[in-house]
Amino acid sequence: MTQGTGVLRTAASLAETQTVAEGIAARSFVGHDARAGELQNLTAVAVALVGAATSRRESRGAHSRADYPDPSASFRYRQVLTLVTVVTLARRGPHGSASQP
DSSP: OHHHHSSEEOHHHHHHHHHHHHHHHHHTTSOOSHHHHHHHHHHHHHHHHHHHHHHOOSOBTTBEETTBOSOOGGGOSOOOOOHHHHHHHHHHOTTSOOOOO
């Protein structure tokens, strides 16, 4: 997460991190103990964070996109995303095109 979605990120680093997080999430539903539940929670947050970062194609404050170095007026609002929306955005890929379901 720190490497791919840190303060300096790109579409490629976000896509790679999304793939890793989704892979971990797919395996985290094994077991029903506290450790499995914690891993499920952590991967849900990771997928949501990467999805939100992917959808914001700009640099603002300390969060910089190397591929979008300037702030964008279209993102001058509070962005609220649901987990379903984030997963949908993540599946579209870093450039908005459809990727694997």
